[in-house]
Amino acid sequence: MFKPLEMSKVIIIGSTKLLDQTIETLHDLNVLHISDFREESDPYFKIGKPLEKASYTSEKLLKLRSISNYLGISEVPVEKRLKVEELARELDKRLTEIDSKVSELLERRNKIDSELKDLAAKEAEIEPFAVLPLEFQLYRGYANIAVYTGLVRVDIEPKVQEITKEYELFSGSFEGQRMIALFVPKQFETQIAEVLVGAGFQEIPVPEYEGLPEKLLNECRQKGEALLAEKTKIEEDIVKFKEQYATFILASEEYLSIETQKAEAPLRFATTANSFIIDGWVPTEKFELLQSSIQKATDGRVYVQKLEIHEKAHEEHTPEVPADIPVEYKNPKPAKPLQLICDLFSRPTYEEIDPTGIIFITYPLLFGIILGDIAYGAMILVMGAFIKLKSKEEWLQYLGTIGIYAGVFSIIMGMVYAEIFGPNFDPITSHGAIHVGGFVWHAIIDRAEGEGIKMLLGVTILVGVVHLIIGLFAGFRNEIKHHGLKKALLEKLSWVVLLIGGVLAAMRAVPAMIEKHPMPTSDSVFLAGGVIAIVGVIMIILGEGGMGLVHIPGIMSNCLSYTRLCAVGLSSVFIAYATNMMAIDMCIKAHPGDIVFLILGLFTFISMHALNALLGILAPGLHALRLHYVEFFTKFYKGGGKKYSPFGYIRKYTEE
Amino acid sequence: MVEGIVALSAAIAVGATGFASGIAEMNIGAAAIGAMAEKEELFGKGLILTVIPETIVIFGLVVAILLLFT
Numbered sequence: 001m002f003k004p005l006e007m008s009k010v011i012i013i014g015s016t017k018l019l020d021q022t023i024e025t026l027h028d029l030n031v032l033h034i035s036d037f038r039e040e041s042d043p044y045f046k047i048g049k050p051l052e053k054a055s056y057t058s059e060k061l062l063k064l065r066s067i068s069n070y071l072g073i074s075e076v077p078v079e080k081r082l083k084v085e086e087l088a089r090e091l092d093k094r095l096t097e098i099d100s101k102v103s104e105l106l107e108r109r110n111k112i113d114s115e116l117k118d119l120a121a122k123e124a125e126i127e128p129f130a131v132l133p134l135e136f137q138l139y140r141g142y143a144n145i146a147v148y149t150g151l152v153r154v155d156i157e158p159k160v161q162e163i164t165k166e167y168e169l170f171s172g173s174f175e176g177q178r179m180i181a182l183f184v185p186k187q188f189e190t191q192i193a194e195v196l197v198g199a200g201f202q203e204i205p206v207p208e209y210e211g212l213p214e215k216l217l218n219e220c221r222q223k224g225e226a227l228l229a230e231k232t233k234i235e236e237d238i239v240k241f242k243e244q245y246a247t248f249i250l251a252s253e254e255y256l257s258i259e260t261q262k263a264e265a266p267l268r269f270a271t272t273a274n275s276f277i278i279d280g281w282v283p284t285e286k287f288e289l290l291q292s293s294i295q296k297a298t299d300g301r302v303y304v305q306k307l308e309i310h311e312k313a314h315e316e317h318t319p320e321v322p323a324d325i326p327v328e329y330k331n332p333k334p335a336k337p338l339q340l341i342c343d344l345f346s347r348p349t350y351e352e353i354d355p356t357g358i359i360f361i362t363y364p365l366l367f368g369i370i371l372g373d374i375a376y377g378a379m380i381l382v383m384g385a386f387i388k389l390k391s392k393e394e395w396l397q398y399l400g401t402i403g404i405y406a407g408v409f410s411i412i413m414g415m416v417y418a419e420i421f422g423p424n425f426d427p428i429t430s431h432g433a434i435h436v437g438g439f440v441w442h443a444i445i446d447r448a449e450g451e452g453i454k455m456l457l458g459v460t461i462l463v464g465v466v467h468l469i470i471g472l473f474a475g476f477r478n479e480i481k482h483h484g485l486k487k488a489l490l491e492k493l494s495w496v497v498l499l500i501g502g503v504l505a506a507m508r509a510v511p512a513m514i515e516k517h518p519m520p521t522s523d524s525v526f527l528a529g530g531v532i533a534i535v536g537v538i539m540i541i542l543g544e545g546g547m548g549l550v551h552i553p554g555i556m557s558n559c560l561s562y563t564r565l566c567a568v569g570l571s572s573v574f575i576a577y578a579t580n581m582m583a584i585d586m587c588i589k590a591h592p593g594d595i596v597f598l599i600l601g602l603f604t605f606i607s608m609h610a611l612n613a614l615l616g617i618l619a620p621g622l623h624a625l626r627l628h629y630v631e632f633f634t635k636f637y638k639g640g641g642k643k644y645s646p647f648g649y650i651r652k653y654t655e656e
Numbered sequence: 657m658v659e660g661i662v663a664l665s666a667a668i669a670v671g672a673t674g675f676a677s678g679i680a681e682m683n684i685g686a687a688a689i690g691a692m693a694e695k696e697e698l699f700g701k702g703l704i705l706t707v708i709p710e711t712i713v714i715f716g717l718v719v720a721i722l723l724l725f726t
Contacts, residue, residue, distance in 0.1 A: 344699070345699060345700045345703075346697050346700050513722070513725060553711065556714075557714040560714045560718065561710065626707070629700065629704070630703065630707050630710075633700070634704060637700075639697075
């Protein structure tokens with residue numbers, strides 16, 4: 001459980017005539033992680049050529065993917081899997097069918113879209129003239145009359161009358177401004193122009209249409225509605241088409257992807273004119289299966305050999321383990337979900353300890369210490385179970401399980417703190433105890449009052465020290481493998497010694513500081529702690545040189561960082577405290593029987609506790625995570641391992 | 657009077673160091689996210705480098721505790 005899945009290096013050699021069967025078998029088995037061959041590394045070999053069907057399948061795949069994109073096809077639940085032979089036969093014919101139908105539909109839709117745009121532009125041109133009672137042709141074609149159409153800010157009639165009595169002025173209100181059409185004899189052009197400029201004239205040119213503007217506008221609108229109706233019908237057609245063909249398209253996509261994968265596989269192998277060599281990794285437990293399947297498929301004419309790399313590692317202290325062994329986790333089922341947390345940081349390398357087994361306990365524990373409320377814990381448990389039941393994807397299921405674990409530990413710590421919906425949920429919890437029926441349960445650490453907080457502060461630092469010591473022991477074990485016992489001792493165990501000494505000394509020194517007594521230099525625990533700490537410091541200097549001293553404040557900072565377990569938790573405690581005080585004491589208790597206050601109180605209670613619960617998922621989750629990544633992992637974890645991705649495919653929509 | 661000043665200094669200790677820690681982690685965090693956008697594996701290193709300045713605020717906390725309790 002603390003080591004990743006054991007891998008063996010495998011080499012497969014055969015004649016190029018057998019390449020097809022080999023690839024088929026490997027793909028079906030889905031166990032070999034292929035090490036891609038790099039041409040630069042070897043002068044005799046070249047990468048292989050793709051199989052002939054590669055161009056055909058990748059072309060079809062491209063077309064299929066673009067169709068799938070246009071239609072916006074996403075995952076559908078699988079009712080029936082399609083058979084591969086069926087697909088292979090029908091693919092060509094159906095694909096051209098689908099392609100032409102889809103492009104037709106899309107073309108019509110695009111045409112309608114552009115027509116609608118034109119109509120909108122036309123409407124915008126006509127609209128200003130709709131407030132004037134003239135037909136369009138009456139604005140044009142005059143020899144002696146000047147026509148002005150546009151918007152003005154003030155009434156120009158008096159000014160125009162000053163210039164001439166021979167004019168026609170039509171006006172109307174358009175979008176809050178005054179729209180005018182002014183007709184005057186041409187000789188007054190310049191004077192009129194002055195008047196118009198003074199009135200803030202904005203010209204609107206007369207469009208080249210005929211007939212009454214209002215009538216034209218109605219025509220446009222009717223046409224627009226007809227086009228929109230047509231467009232909705234086309235979109236419905238597209239949706240129906242999508243539903244009809246979705247499964248087929250997804251299944252064909254899967255089929256073609258698999259075929260393309262198989263056809264392009266030779267690009268990853270080393271080949272000569274007549275032979276191929278496949279380099280890869282397979283889990284040791286699956287090697288027999290791999291060997292026998294290939295022997296069967298090729299009548300024993302392909303050579304499969306396992307290369308042991310582990311024996312060498314045990315003999316020397318510097319293992320010649322190549323850097324890119326693919327890593328797959330090997331954890332018992334309950335601990336599997338926590339692999340998400342480990343992967344989020346990075347995959348362990350092959351020689352490292354796999355910390356999932358440790359995180360399995362410590363992450364929910366730290367989460368619970370921060371949240372520590374029975375009601376919120378129960379809510380998180382229920383939510384986790386719900387997500388786990390309802391989701392199809394693996395990572396969501398893992399997330400749900402982590403939620404369940406976190407909820408369980410929150411409930412346990414809620415019992416320790418005696419908090420349900422906060423520490424003063426009358427009449428169930430108050431004064432550090434839970435009263436249910438006649439049963440009374442006292443809190444072990446009461447978070448709502450001073451003494452309890454001080455105790456919690458000390459407890460959290462102790463929890464932190466234990467967590468760090470676990471991490472350092474893991475680092476110790478990693479270092480033994482790499483650099484030998486002595487170095488591991490001096491580099492990692494020295495810190496453990498320092499931590500233990502420091503804790504012992506602090507246990508006596510801190511209360512003395514708080515109560516303003518002098519340092520208890522005669523106390524045996526303090527002296528023992530001091531001596532152990534000094535031994536630790538000497539070991540650190542021996543192990544890391546002078547730089548080790550510089551890291552001592554670092555470890556102190558790491559320990560104190562764990563006080564956030566207390567601090568973040570307290571924030572949620574006091575939000576709940578205030579909510580309960582407002583909702584219960586101030587609303588319900590102070591005005592018994594009054595329905596308005598009852599509703600007000602209930603509303604406050606539900607909304608604030610919902611908010612607090614939401615914060616109670618984000619904050620503890622984040623802080624527990626950060627404590628793991630920054631304080632815990634830096635003591636031993638390097639990460640950067642390569643993910644195990646075997647050559648193969650997990651079929652969803654097709655079957656052989 | 658003395659208690660008031662002690663409380664105020666504890667507050668300043670935590671507040672100013674918090675501010676300093678925030679300023680310190682500001683650019684490192686932005687750079688870490690940028691690096692991560694290009695290469696997911698850098699998440700671990702990025703996160704650790706971003707929170708290295710946290711020790712500043714821890715020291716502030718220690719000073720505040722010392723002030724309040726001694």
